[in-house]
Amino acid sequence: MKTVLITGAAGDVGTHLRRELAGRYKLVVSDRKPVTDLREGETHARGDVTSFDDMLAATKGAQAVIHLGAVSTEGDWPMVRDINIDGTYNVFEAAKQNGAKRIIFATSNHAVGFYERAETIDHTVYPRPDSRYGVSKAFGEALGSLYADKYGMEVFNIRIGNVNPQPVDKRRLSIWISPRDLAQLVSIGIDHPGIRFEIVYGISDNARAWYDNSNAARLGYKPQDQSEPYAAQILAKEKPGDPRIERYQGGTFVLAELGGDPFKPPPSR
Numbered sequence: 001m002k003t004v005l006i007t008g009a010a011g012d013v014g015t016h017l018r019r020e021l022a023g024r025y026k027l028v029v030s031d032r033k034p035v036t037d038l039r040e041g042e043t044h045a046r047g048d049v050t051s052f053d054d055m056l057a058a059t060k061g062a063q064a065v066i067h068l069g070a071v072s073t074e075g076d077w078p079m080v081r082d083i084n085i086d087g088t089y090n091v092f093e094a095a096k097q098n099g100a101k102r103i104i105f106a107t108s109n110h111a112v113g114f115y116e117r118a119e120t121i122d123h124t125v126y127p128r129p130d131s132r133y134g135v136s137k138a139f140g141e142a143l144g145s146l147y148a149d150k151y152g153m154e155v156f157n158i159r160i161g162n163v164n165p166q167p168v169d170k171r172r173l174s175i176w177i178s179p180r181d182l183a184q185l186v187s188i189g190i191d192h193p194g195i196r197f198e199i200v201y202g203i204s205d206n207a208r209a210w211y212d213n214s215n216a217a218r219l220g221y222k223p224q225d226q227s228e229p230y231a232a233q234i235l236a237k238e239k240p241g242d243p244r245i246e247r248y249q250g251g252t253f254v255l256a257e258l259g260g261d262p263f264k265p266p267p268s269r
Helices: 012-021 052-058 077-098 132-151 170-175 179-191 214-218 228-237 243-247
Strands: 003-007 026-031 042-046 064-067 102-108 154-160 197-202
Touching (some): 003 052, 012 179, 026 052, 042 052, 052 077, 077 102, 102 132, 102 179, 154 179, 170 228, 179 197
Parallel strands (some): 003 026, 064 102, 154 197
């Protein structure tokens, strides 16, 4: 059974993945917050991604790393730089030094958020970030490409839409992914042979998707869930939004200076 480190394990996505991946791997859970609800098969590692020493210790003995640890909404530049940019470098470099070749990087739809909703894009499009947060995710993808080409790392980038038990608004009908579908993608990233550098979209089988996810299908992804069964209920209560927001795939992030996600408060330090 492979030993897999999860950074940001105490966050929403990490909590879902811990549940869904239980029993498949030996999970090392790491977060700057204390993780006190350890399950059978889990161990804890101190995990502030801004500390290279923490990441060097956490990645020791890991065969794969799921890198979730990040600010997940728009923040000021020092915060985004310290956590999402320097922190991602720390994880990649520590993994390299410890021989953990396989990295599953939680990138984001916000790395390409300034594409219009009228477009369907695939994994080959040029990054068009909608925020400093999106810039940090585009940076992580570029860093992964460097580590794959220069150091022989195996990097699987998942441009995550929105992870929830069900979609919560109109935009998320296009970008939603269920926890079990995300776990399937993550397992492909951990176990699929021959990965060097791949980009896939983290979405379920959504009829309204803006993404051509054929690269994920090529690697064996078969999503089990769909957003469309929730559409009628969501659309019945949806109110018209700012046309500048409605135009772009990134939603509120295209205008936000702090926050961006209407369901999360702005980040603070």
